[in-house]
Amino acid sequence: MGSAPPASLPYAGPTRLSSGCPAAAGWLGGLxxxxxxxxFAALLYGRYPVAWGDLADFMATALGWGDMPAGRYDLVKSLVWEIRLPRVLAAVLIGAALAASGAAYQAVFANPLVSPGILGVLSGASFGAALAMVLATSWTLVQLGAVAGGLAAVAVGIGIARMFGSRAVVMLVLGGIFSGALFSGLLALVKYLADPYQQLPAIVYWLMGSLGQADLADLARYAPFILSGVAGLALLGRALDALAAGDDEAASLGVPVAAVRAAVIVCATVASALTVALAGMIGWIGLLAPHIARLLVGPLNRYLIPASALLGGIFLLAADLLARSLADTELPIGVVTELVGLPVFLLVLRNVRKGWAT
Amino acid sequence: MDSLMDVELPRLRPARAARPAMATGSGVLLAAADLHFAYGAGRPVLAGVSLAVRAGEVVALLGANGGGKSTLLKLLVGLLEPAHGSVHLGGRPLAGWSRRDIARRVAYIPQTQAMPFPYRVRDLVALGRIARRGLFDRLNRDDHAVVDASLRRLGIAGLAERPYTELSGGQRQLCLIARALAQEAPLIVMDEPATGLDYGNQWRLLALVRELAAEGRAFVQTTHHPEHALGGASRAVLLHGGRVIEDGPPNDVVTPEQVRRLYGLDVTRHRVGDGAMVLVPEGGHG
Incomplete structure (x- = not known):
């Protein structure tokens, strides 16, 4: 420890005027x-591959510029437009929502180990949706039930935290674990009461996660809410940066902590509960994508939230491609994200652990 | 790296250097009157504390563990609300200010800083601009110039691109002070800034604080070391039993009697060559 400046410092002279992080912007553009x-790749590949040329012909014909044989046109239309496009859009929407919510929860709780599951959101949404499946047959009610369940689970988690008070952030995480356990128990009760021949298999299969059940109409109905939630989180980036330092520091920097925290929780919870309504419980993306994104673009949330969203979409597209091409029958997407996500998470852990130790 | 030695810090000067700064500051930045506070239904932590801070002052807050020092700081910056009494900022009660209004007038550096994510030093310091720019507007050239100037003022421009999580305790403390400067608040409140720093860095930090105060800012800082009050502050406030038992120039109030009262320890006080005072624990040298 001499008195001379170490030669390894990247900028030893006068600081430069820099408005952001060029590397982060570059990675964001790349994603x-x-x-x-x-x-595009997900539209073309699967058990029945479609050639680039066929897709180009199909698009040209659909726009009235091309001339594709009717039989071939119908086949490609059914494969690409009716079957794969909803899946692809669902994968992007759901991956983005889970990953952006995960990044936001990590900042708002100043805790790199939390994800949309931590507030019990996914459990609450599952319970709400499963209850609606038993009581009604309408998918709209199932979707509304998931959102209501997710918000109820957050309310329970926050209520538990409020009961005990002082260390609000830690208590909120514990409250979320309590809430998750409560709604998992309630979900088991619903499964027990469900008709074992019709409803129970439907609930179990749906909870394992599948991108195949959402159609374009569902997506159009939910995309505005999910995308607004993600955009809201990205807009709150600077407040999230301050909150990551802790509540007292954020408040002393001029952040209205309670209001920002409420806004973040509502945005993240609505977005992630809606993913359960669309495709069941899909694990790991909400934890994994933010960590990989942070390695690429750094911790500034105005880069991290969009980067996580893009990465989450890409990751879920890849997982879905695996799910529908590995075996003769489609594997549940939730199973694939967990099996692929766990080893990747171990690799990520190696890299990020250094930062957590301090 | 456990040293601040890679950054330029002013050489330690005798405590008297801080005195003229106090004389130049006349305006009261912050005034607390008759503050009472208890956590929940527990024993009162503060029972009638009054304190005024003027520009240019370095106020050292002394008291035993659990004596209410940190609680008082949180009350001063509005992170806690007093059960009774009031804090006035620029002549107006704190309760009437928004968080951002408060942040423009008082910066706060807490005792423990557990940042879990590897923010660059520059980005961490730029968070100080929330007080000026708000949560949504992009930082402009002026903001970045202030951030750069704050980094340079603390001699940590060379650390600007480094992750905060990889810095030593002393370097982190400098970053947080740079962030407070970027906040451009006339008053900076610090909870035990010297804790965790080695002996040399403790004194370099205190000297730096005196320099920054001489430029017109005011500091309130808690400390566990009476020597830091004697050698690094223009004023010492002694907190005992939830009240202020002494408030005045450190040489007048940090006496062996008061040290015994606060800490239950017998010390002797000696004047050394250049007029500075030192404390020596009884029996600690024989």
């Missing part, structure tokens, strides 16, 4: 390019 490429 923004990668996502549409991944979407």
């Amino acid at each position: 923004a390019l990668l996502l549409p490429l991944a979407m």
Whole structure:
């Protein structure tokens, strides 16, 4: 420890005027390019591959510029437009919502180990949706039930935290664990009461996660809410940066902590509960994507939230491609994200652990 | 790296250097009157504390563990609400200010800083601009100039691109002070800034604080070391039993009697060559 400046410092002289992080902006741009490429690939590949040329012909004919034989046109239309496009859009929407929510929860709780599951959101949403499946047959009610359940689970978690008071952030996480356990128990009760021949298998299969059940109409109904939630989280980036330092520090920096926390929780909870309504419980993306994104673009949330969203979409597209091409029958997407996500998470842990130790 | 030695810090000067700064500051930045506070239904932590802070002052807050020092700081910056009494900022009660209004007038550096994510030093310091720019507007050239100037003022421009989580305790403390400067608040409140720093860095930090105060800012800082009050502050406030038992120039109030009262320890006080006072624990040298 001499008195001379270490030679390893990247900037030893006068500081430069910098408005952001060029590397972060570059990675963000790269991910923004990668996502549409991944979407095109997901439209083409699967158990029945479609050639680039066929897709181009189909699009030209659909726009009235081309001339594709009717039989071939109908086949490609059914494969690409009716079967794969809803899945692809669902994968992007759901992956983005879970990953952006995960990044936001991690900042708002100043805790790198939380995810949309931590407030019990996914359990609450599952219970609400399963209850609606037993009591009614309408998918709209199932979707509303999931949102109501997710919000109820957050309310329970926050209520538990309020009961005990002083260390609000830690208590909120514990409250979320309590809430998750409560709603998992209630979900088991619903399963027990469900008709074992019709309803129970439907609930179990849906909870394992499948991108196949959402159609374009569902997506159009839910996309505005999910995308607004993600955009809201990205807009709150600077407040999230301050909150990551802790409540007292954020408040002393001029952040209205309670209001920002409420806004973040509502945005993240609505977005992630709606993913359960669309495709069941899909694990790991909400924890994994923010960590990989943080390694790429750094911790500033105005980069991290969009980067996590893009990465979550890409990751879920890839997982879905695996789910529908690995075996003769489609594997549940939730199973694939967990089996692929766990080893990737171990690799990520190696890299990020250093930062957590301090 | 456990040293601040890679950054330029002013050389330690005798405590008297801080005195003229106090004389130049006349305006009261913050005034607390008759503060009472208890956590829940527990024993009162503060029972009638009054304190005024003027520009240019370095106020050292002394008291035993659990004596209410940190609680008082949180009351001063509005992170806690007093059960009774009031804090006035620029002549107006704190309760009437928004968090951002408060942040423009008082910066706060807490005792423990557990940042879990590897923010660059520059980005961490730029959070100080929330007080000026708000949560949504992009930082402009002026904001970045203030951030750069704050980094340079503390001699940590060379650390600007480094992750905060990889810095030593002393370097982190400098970052947080730089963030407070970027906040451009006339008053900076610090909870035990010297805790966790080695002996040399403790004194370099205190000297830096005196320099920054001489430029017109005021500091209120808690400390466990009476020597830090004697050698690093223009004023010492002694907190005991939830009340202020002494408030005045450190050489007048940090006496062996008061040290015994606060800490239950017998010390002797000696004047050394250049007029500075030192404390020596009884029996600690024989």
